[in-house]
Amino acid sequence: MCLVIEPLDSFRQKPVSFLAFGIPSIGWLLLFFMVPLGIIFFYSFGENVSLIAVKTTWTFDNYARIFEPEIMTLLWRTLWIALLATAICLIIGFPVALVIATASPSAKAWLLLLIMLPFWTNLLIRTYSLLNILGTRGRLNEMLGWIWMRANDFLVLIGAGDLSLLGEKFIPIKFLGTPGGVVLGIVYVSLPFAILPIYSALERMDTSYLEASMDLGAGQLQTFFKVLVPLAMPGVITAFILTFIPALGQFLTPDLLGRGQVDMIANVIQRQFKGANDWPFGSALSLMLLYVTFILLALRAFGDAARARREARH
Amino acid sequence: MSIRINRRQFLTGTAAVGISITLPNGVFAQEGKVNFYNWDTYIGENTIEEFESSTGIKVQYDLYADNDELFAKLKGGNPGYDLIIPSNDYIEQMLDAEMLLPLNRAKIPNAKNIDVAFMDPSFDRGRKFSLPYMWGTIGIGYRKSAVDGEVNSWADLFDSDKYSGRIALMNESKTVLQMAMKYLGSSINDWSDEKLAEAEALIIKQKPHITAFAQDNGQDLLLSGEVDLAMEWNGDILQIMEEDDDIGYVVPKEGGLLWEDAMCIPKGGENVDNAHALINHLLDGEVGAGIASFINYATPNTAAQALMDAAYMENPAIFPSAESTSVSEASVYPGAEWVRKVDEAWTRIKAAG
Numbered sequence A: 001m002c003l004v005i006e007p008l009d010s011f012r013q014k015p016v017s018f019l020a021f022g023i024p025s026i027g028w029l030l031l032f033f034m035v036p037l038g039i040i041f042f043y044s045f046g047e048n049v050s051l052i053a054v055k056t057t058w059t060f061d062n063y064a065r066i067f068e069p070e071i072m073t074l075l076w077r078t079l080w081i082a083l084l085a086t087a088i089c090l091i092i093g094f095p096v097a098l099v100i101a102t103a104s105p106s107a108k109a110w111l112l113l114l115i116m117l118p119f120w121t122n123l124l125i126r127t128y129s130l131l132n133i134l135g136t137r138g139r140l141n142e143m144l145g146w147i148w149m150r151a152n153d154f155l156v157l158i159g160a161g162d163l164s165l166l167g168e169k170f171i172p173i174k175f176l177g178t179p180g181g182v183v184l185g186i187v188y189v190s191l192p193f194a195i196l197p198i199y200s201a202l203e204r205m206d207t208s209y210l211e212a213s214m215d216l217g218a219g220q221l222q223t224f225f226k227v228l229v230p231l232a233m234p235g236v237i238t239a240f241i242l243t244f245i246p247a248l249g250q251f252l253t254p255d256l257l258g259r260g261q262v263d264m265i266a267n268v269i270q271r272q273f274k275g276a277n278d279w280p281f282g283s284a285l286s287l288m289l290l291y292v293t294f295i296l297l298a299l300r301a302f303g304d305a306a307r308a309r310r311e312a313r314h
Numbered sequence B: 001m002s003i004r005i006n007r008r009q010f011l012t013g014t015a016a017v018g019i020s021i022t023l024p025n026g027v028f029a030q031e032g033k034v035n036f037y038n039w040d041t042y043i044g045e046n047t048i049e050e051f052e053s054s055t056g057i058k059v060q061y062d063l064y065a066d067n068d069e070l071f072a073k074l075k076g077g078n079p080g081y082d083l084i085i086p087s088n089d090y091i092e093q094m095l096d097a098e099m100l101l102p103l104n105r106a107k108i109p110n111a112k113n114i115d116v117a118f119m120d121p122s123f124d125r126g127r128k129f130s131l132p133y134m135w136g137t138i139g140i141g142y143r144k145s146a147v148d149g150e151v152n153s154w155a156d157l158f159d160s161d162k163y164s165g166r167i168a169l170m171n172e173s174k175t176v177l178q179m180a181m182k183y184l185g186s187s188i189n190d191w192s193d194e195k196l197a198e199a200e201a202l203i204i205k206q207k208p209h210i211t212a213f214a215q216d217n218g219q220d221l222l223l224s225g226e227v228d229l230a231m232e233w234n235g236d237i238l239q240i241m242e243e244d245d246d247i248g249y250v251v252p253k254e255g256g257l258l259w260e261d262a263m264c265i266p267k268g269g270e271n272v273d274n275a276h277a278l279i280n281h282l283l284d285g286e287v288g289a290g291i292a293s294f295i296n297y298a299t300p301n302t303a304a305q306a307l308m309d310a311a312y313m314e315n316p317a318i319f320p321s322a323e324s325t326s327v328s329e330a331s332v333y334p335g336a337e338w339v340r341k342v343d344e345a346w347t348r349i350k351a352a353g
Helices: A002-012 A015-044 A061-067 A069-102 A105-120 A123-134 A139-157 A179-203 A208-215 A220-248 A252-256 A265-273 A279-313 B004-016 B047-055 B067-075 B088-096 B109-113 B173-183 B193-209 B218-223 B234-241 B272-282 B285-295 B322-327 B336-351
Strands: A046-048 A054-056 B033-039 B058-064 B131-143 B167-170 B210-214 B229-233 B247-250 B257-263
Touching (some): A015 A046, A015 A054, A046 A279, A061 A069, A069 A105, A069 A179, A069 A265, A105 A179, A123 A139, A123 A179, A123 A252, A179 A220, A179 A252, A208 A220, A252 A265, A265 A279, A265 B336, B033 B272, B047 B058, B058 B067, B067 B088, B088 B257, B131 B234, B167 B218, B193 B336, B210 B218, B218 B229, B218 B234, B234 B247, B272 B285
Parallel strands (some): B033 B058
Antiparallel strands (some): A046 A054
């Protein structure tokens, strides 16, 4: 490990080249992240003085409004939907990442391509195609209806038709307009972001640890949970952050797959900047999401530092 | 064993918290040019080309999806638009914020083509700042074979489980609450805390029976059979009526919402003369007929109407009966205080259940 890091360390010690490479990204962050963020920050302490003007009066009203019961309800809903979707992404993503990491080099390239493939189609179009699949008259229910028909025919055939074991008629499953539908939509868009970091962590892992664990008498499951998962933890944490944080800000999925019935907090924020014309309140709400994000990133940084200290001690 | 992943983690980590904000872009004015900002699918097939070839003025054509988007774009300072087509209550809002220029009628001789009934609306007395483009209603689109007899009341959408799980409302806070108020028997512009609370309670109670608060796609849900009744703009329902004979449209007996989109010149544009020329062009009889036959909305232009066929002029989904227009109302801008109250009520509706 040290051998690889060394050249970069010496790179860091040459201030001129370090700055030359650093300035574009720092300038980018400053101009397109810090400045807009600053504007939002001032708005969040502002008041609408007319239809088109906001004045920063350092009022806390906008932040106080976050504690209205309906906003808290929506925040809570946002939080559990995002957490559930993230958990599902990690549970599905880990095995997939493991398969890719252990595949042969040529298969690996193809599998990674398959993971990246959905990015070639715009998110809106992919969401509309999900609408087509998941609707009560959608493809999935069409298929389920067909299976129901066949199963019912079979029951009639064996003389159990009168019992209506499967109900009078096929009732389409309601996927859309439910929290489940929104979770499904978020899992669908976020899964690649969960798989890729875990894959990176697993790929650079030294497999001799696994062999050592097995040699020393640990079973498959024990090796998986006590060796593999802890070693992949940095990747899992990155996967969590890359899935959870964007999920907090989802508004397209609740609008389309949630059919406006399962609004999340970002739908309220979007409304403040459009129809409600209340930029100060919208700013306060989005900054609050940002604080949550920063707390999570800070926690990760502390975790990394703690791990680095532990490793240094060994 | 490479360190690259850490760099990537760093960059993707920062990208995850990135937020975007639209700042007004530079003014793009120029000689012989006009920047026209219009609704999507809201113009004739050759309208722009005809104007360009007859006047030599180049049209920069830009689209918005709704009034809120238009207002949000102009709010931070006009980025250079010369002609816009907001709806009646937004014109009022823009006049309140002094965002519009008065029109110079001497440069718009074709204004004489407009039906006199449209020349003195409440939102712009004497038509100093706007000239009408198209008008219509909000009502109920429905699947004829799936409903029981005739649909003619908002009760079917707001106060009944008869069509449970087959109803789409719009995802527009003010409009939905206004139609609920209409059903409850009051004017859609008569805002009071009690009436708002009553309308809010009605929708929350009805929420389990509602399939969707449709984001500009109620007509698609109706067409694909996901719902059988949808509160929608008449023009959206008309578009699917052309594809499916089984679709009907009605302005309920309690009355619906009358809307009008009108041409306005926002302050801060650099091609005011060209904008006047474009308004004059759009009000020409033949040009107006070309637009109306393509987008199927009701034109207030009598010279254009004279060129249209009976199928258009006698379609009740385009031109509602005098009876239903008499009970329908146009929305009046309620003032910032009520915009906020309405939005808070909508958030409570969305948080319920």
